[in-house]
Amino acid sequence: MARWTRIRALALTAALALALTACGGDDEGDGGVQSNEDGSVFALDVGTESFDAAATALLKGDKPKGKPRPQEFVNAFAQDYPEPEGDGVSVTADGAKPPAWYPASPQTRIVRVGLRTRDLPKGGRTAASLTFVVDVSTSMGDGGKLDAVKTALHGLIDQLKDGDSMAVVAFDKRAKALRSMTPVKNGRELLHAAVDKLKSGEETDLEKGLATGYVEARSGYTDDATNRLVLISDDLSATGVTDASPMMKTIAEEAAGGISLVGVGIGVDSDPLLESMADAGGGFTLYVKDADAKEAERVFAERLPTSLAVQGRDTKVRVTFDKSTVTSFRAIGFEPRLAEADDFRDDSADGGELPPGHSVTALYEVTLKDGASGPVGKVYARWLSSVDGGTEEAVANLKTEDLDRDWAQAPAPLRVDLLAASLALVLGGDAPGDVWLPPMTEEGEGLAAATKDEAVEKLVALLKAAK
Incomplete structure (x- = not known):
């Protein structure tokens, strides 16, 4: 060797x-x-x-x-x-x-x-600044998918360190910041309340969701921390976005500016567009294949936190x-x-x-x-x-x-x-x-x-x- x-x-x-x-x-x-x-x-x-x-x-x-x-x-x-x-x-x-x-x-x-x-x-990881961009379109209300996401996010909020920060954005055909970047130390209940507001609505406008997400992530950017946008959806194939979309350039530019993108697929075992976006954003993709609340909680509790520390x-x-x-x-x-x-x-x-x-x-x-x-x-x-x-x-x-x-x-x-x-x-x-x-x-x-x-x-x- x-x-x-x-x-x-x-x-x-x-x-x-x-x-x-x-x-x-x-x-x-x-x-x-x-x-x-x-x-x-x-x-x-x-x-x-x-x-x-x-x-x-x-x-x-x-x-x-x-x-x-x-x-x-x-x-x-x-x-x-x-x-x-x-x-x-x-x-x-x-x-x-x-x-x-x-x-x-x-x-x-x-x-x-x-x-x-x-x-x-032993000292643990550096702080994380996380912006969750959650698809709340009609299909996310089917099969318990959105409920599984909410359960997992509640568990993650309880697990995050006091030095971490988190924001929550919801999108269907509109996009709204349910909670701007909030320090976890004194804001856990505020973040739990924001997650409780997630409700399924109408069709999906992915570009609006991401645009709002990046505004929140950029405004809450923290030096010397892991800054990450986490996009959660059940299927991006019907959004009309392609690998050639100008949005891919935006994702890459934001990654170069310090905000990586992680994709989480709910109720699916493959989403090529979500994977392409994570690739462009210097991140990776996770899947909760059966939209099971316990599986979603495991993925959010085990796999997401381990990726927050960067050596x-x-x-x-x-x-x-x-x-x-x-x-x-x-x-x-x-x-x-x-x-x-x-x-x-x-x-x-x-x-x-x-x-x-x-x-x-x-x-x-x-x-x-x-x-x-x-x-x-x-x-x-x-x-x-x-x-x-x-x-x-x-x-x-x-x-x-x-x-x-x-x-x-x-x-x-x-x-x-x-x-x-x-x-x-x-x-x-x-x-x-x-x-x-x-x-x-x-x-x-x-x-x-x-x-x-x-x-x-x-x-x-x-x-x-x-x-």
Whole structure:
């Protein structure tokens, strides 16, 4: 495993998408981007929504909807990356020769690039400034969806720290701030009262809701806090908004200005528009699939708070491959999230937020030159320090000797990562399931027995269900 070192850098402004830069062009291979040219940049996806939706469908005996995203399948599994020395980010690069079931030349290697933040310190997280923008259109009144949201918000208000602040906006065809940004310490009852005012109404005007939400979020913006807009809806597909909407530009601009967007889908297991908005806003998406009040409360109580503490703020990653040893590479995943080549050093470009104890992984298929020996590439991570506002960097060097082991000797998490990504390729029609799935299932069963990991056991069940 390649070791990493830390480098102090100059201060830079905050930005909120996670970029992965690599030597390569934009010619697409199956399930990724393949090239031997310089300049490809990828926005790194930190979500698991695609995996969650596919798992739900497969275990019900259904075919997953939409195009699976390999990176979100990989993100669903635990890694073995070391903690950083401080409050920033560690960088890991390793790999191995591919398994027999994976079609590749003798010069091919599977490369894993990983980032990890430290676990939450004893002192806890920094303060949060949260603006909840709640869809109260007619459909939200069906099936107990709005009631589930209200129950979850009441629970969250009781859980938030005294140093946090919260605002509540409701929208149907109109938008109204039910409570402007209010400190939790002396305002819990006021916030509870605002949540009680949420009632379903008429059709949805998403743009009005977001515009009002951003006004409240911006007016209540708090320096040295996690500022976040949380959009809650049951279905945005009927709103008329598309990925090309000017609203997406606004979301990205607000993210660059310090307000990220998190989407919460109620009563659905997938909402492509909500996910696109969260991507543009440097955030992520959560789902309460059955509009169950207890499940909604669990999601709001467990998953939202863990994302409020940020260790790797404004994090960017750049990966370069050495032309003297590498002929080409293919990034497995990330193809929908291309970014500009100069983003890594551009202080105004979007970066990303990594919560404590989180890891993010990128997989590559790399082709080495015959007889290659020596440096293969470098991985650079750059982030905003939570201590003094300066930036720091970590660098991991990758050599041919880091990639020469056989697949059976590769770390178990790397092997699981490739199985997960390959399942996404099969489900998306980018790999032959009749050929890949039997040996993949066999390998998965061996890993499940060796690791005793429930997540790997679930992966095996999904591999079997996909046959």
